[in-house]
Amino acid sequence: MRLCRDQVVKAIEAFEMLSPGDRVLVAVSGGKDSLALWDILLALGYEVDGLYLGLGIGDYSEGSGHHAREFAAARGLRLLEVDLRSEHGFGIPDGSRAANRPPCSACGLSKRHLFDRSARDGDYDALATGHNLDDEAAVLFGNVLRWEGEYLARQMPVLPAGNGFPRKVKPLVRLGERETAAYCVLRGIDYQVEECPMAAGNRHLGYKAALNAVEAQSPGTRHAFYFGFLDRAADLFRSQMAEVDQGLGTCATCGSPANGEVCAFCRLVDRATGDRDPTHDAAVRRVPVRLESRQADGVPG
Ligand code: SF4
Numbered sequence: 001m002r003l004c005r006d007q008v009v010k011a012i013e014a015f016e017m018l019s020p021g022d023r024v025l026v027a028v029s030g031g032k033d034s035l036a037l038w039d040i041l042l043a044l045g046y047e048v049d050g051l052y053l054g055l056g057i058g059d060y061s062e063g064s065g066h067h068a069r070e071f072a073a074a075r076g077l078r079l080l081e082v083d084l085r086s087e088h089g090f091g092i093p094d095g096s097r098a099a100n101r102p103p104c105s106a107c108g109l110s111k112r113h114l115f116d117r118s119a120r121d122g123d124y125d126a127l128a129t130g131h132n133l134d135d136e137a138a139v140l141f142g143n144v145l146r147w148e149g150e151y152l153a154r155q156m157p158v159l160p161a162g163n164g165f166p167r168k169v170k171p172l173v174r175l176g177e178r179e180t181a182a183y184c185v186l187r188g189i190d191y192q193v194e195e196c197p198m199a200a201g202n203r204h205l206g207y208k209a210a211l212n213a214v215e216a217q218s219p220g221t222r223h224a225f226y227f228g229f230l231d232r233a234a235d236l237f238r239s240q241m242a243e244v245d246q247g248l249g250t251c252a253t254c255g256s257p258a259n260g261e262v263c264a265f266c267r268l269v270d271r272a273t274g275d276r277d278p279t280h281d282a283a284v285r286r287v288p289v290r291l292e293s294r295q296a297d298g299v300p301g
Contacts, residue, residue: 056091
């Protein structure tokens with residue numbers, strides 16, 4: 001347990017993620033990483049609330065919501081909730097079908113938008129997510145394989161606040177998923193073990209499996225790959241981030257940052273619910289959706 005806390009402290013200090021007294025919103029899925037993160041940040045003295053997003057993925061969502069609520073209730077913590085279906089008219093399985101997008105793409109877009117908005121509305125100093133070293137290395141691997149310059153530019157453990165986005169931090173980047181699982185077991189944290197059923201076929205899982213195989217042959221490679229990138233290569237892609245940020249405006253529908261007249265999430269809602277506005281469709285044709293993602297990943301879970 002001490003190792004996990006020490007590694008989080010090290011990450012927070014090395015990347016200047018948080019300052020003492022910061023109000024932090026943790027995006028909680030009910031899984032091991034986000035609950036371990038919430039627990040560790042509290043132990044380190046931060047003021048931390050949780051945010052759970054109901055994705056409408058049947059039993060999986062029911063189970064993950066249950067674990068998030070149980071964790072918060074047992075400790076007297078504040079858990080904010082946003083329900084995609086009741087508040088925006090669609091769940092990920094049906095919404096992604098109607099919008100003709102892969103489920104993880106619709107899900108990642110929805111999470112980014114709603115997490116950002118909740119952090120902004122609640123005036124939090126930072127939004128923290130439970131991405132661990134395995135996640136980050138796998139995303140980096142995928143982005144390098146396809147030389148996704150824009151995404152590589154954002155593949156950082158901390159993204160500063162700006163252009164209407166909150167500061168985003170990933171304090172678990174120095175921990176592997178086996179370590180966060182062990183932490184939860186030792187701390188008696190009951191978490192959602194089942195994987196999301198929509199993850200099958202997700203490219204990210206293939207990248208993770210490939211890196212697991214390399215790591216088994218050559219321990220430490222994952223860490224060297226990810227932190228070597230941050231040390232030696234990340235700066236090379238910075239200019240691409242600035243280019244995208246320069247083109248950002250404000251969504252005419254919801255007021256969030258947008259690359260066109262209407263943000264990607266509002267366009268998704270239109271498509272997923274069949275509530276098509278011709279203006280929005282014109283915006284969809286003009287603006288490639290991926291440009292609006294300020295975060296570099298679509299990590300499952
Ligand atoms: Fe969303 Fe993750 Fe499920 Fe994909 S695998 S639909 S990103 S929760």
